[in-house]
């Protein structure tokens with residue numbers, strides 16, 4: 001089977017690595033990929049946001065299966081174009097990807113499906129902002145109603161800061177979503193979906209804030225671990241029953257069946273799991289830890305999801321133990337990352353590339369805000385943390401920063 005992966009981050013590095021371990025995969029391509037992915041897949045350059053260009057590439061490269069990593073191309077209809085060209089595609093249609101592309105659409109679907117989530121109001125007129133804000137608090141949640149790569153959200157007890165963020169979004173012409181605050185630990189549950197059947201993967205937790213102890217601004221994600229030793233044993237079943245399956249059924253009812261990876265971002269509140277958001281693709285960096293533990297061959301699994309056959313697929317097989325990933329970010333990330341710094345010491349198993357490229361002189365240099373995602377595995381979270389941080393210690397990138405507390409509380413049983 002010839003498999004073409006679309007994207008260029010550490011998530012796509014994890015996907016290509018896992019696909020390369022599947023004996024059914026005879027050729028692996030990645031567009032556009034990065035310096036790390038080049039070791040496992042043929043790198044191909046194309047405009048991944050152009051549906052016609054990706055479909056053309058899939059045809060000319062004779063792909064049997066296309067796997068789309070990021071949300072941008074999905075929201076723009078790349079999966080639709082690939083399927084229209086007669087090629088099997090793992091990834092939702094543009095219509096189903098609205099579950100991530102529009103937070104207002106997601107709220108509407110969740111309401112119709114009776115799924116627990118935060119109370120929300122959309123504000124598109126600055127004159128209505130103060131009155132709307134008065135219905136929220138004492139902790140304010142202000143979001144951009146559109147794709148913002150996890151960085152469009154401000155959660156703050158400071159009314160002035162909430163108002164300022166909302167005003168800057170409105171000034172830029174973006175409607176604002178105000179939400180009630182959901183308390184409790186967060187979890188990410190990734191589910192394979194074939195339009196109808198839902199197959200959950202291991203739950204994971206990611207770390208969105210840039211600094212230790214969840215300080216500083218939100219980022220795309222600074223680290224993750226799986227599984228969750230502190231979670232109740234029936235968490236996954238409960239979330240599939242009360243949250244994921246109803247949303248999958250509602251999307252099908254609306255004529256926009258979801259095929260691909262549906263990501264439920266959850267707050268585990270004292271009233272039970274509530275939905276923070278849905279994403280229409282694998283999460284980054286959680287994918288790096290979830291796929292590290294998955295032993296089931298991935299190409300067969302993705303094909304089953306893409307062709308409506310998940311109900312017939314054998315049960316998933318998981319490795320024992322735990323995985324932890326630590327993201328190494330560039331100087332200035334998330335506000336203004338600096339690129340083109342030389343990276344050294346990255347030559348170990350489990351060092352996944354996010355924003356990297358190989359320079360003409362052969363050096364690997366930073367090429368994005370999140371540069372590497374370093375994965376460690378072990379018999380438990382303590383061992384997995386040690387393995388990850390030992391690799392981090394050998395890596396050098398001028399001005400880089402990383403969190404030192406990824407999975408620490410969970411490893412010490414303090415969560």
Ligand code: AMP
Pocket residue numbers: 118141143150151152153155179180181182183186208218265267276277
């Ligand atoms: P989102 O872009 O919707 O995933 O939000 C990014 C992050 O903001 C989430 O992972 C949460 O940490 C936080 N967040 C978003 N919505 C809420 C909410 N209603 N209550 C509490 N925290 C939230």
Ligand code: GLY
Pocket residue numbers: 149150206220221279282283284285286
């Ligand atoms: N880890 C957060 C995301 O992928 O959106």
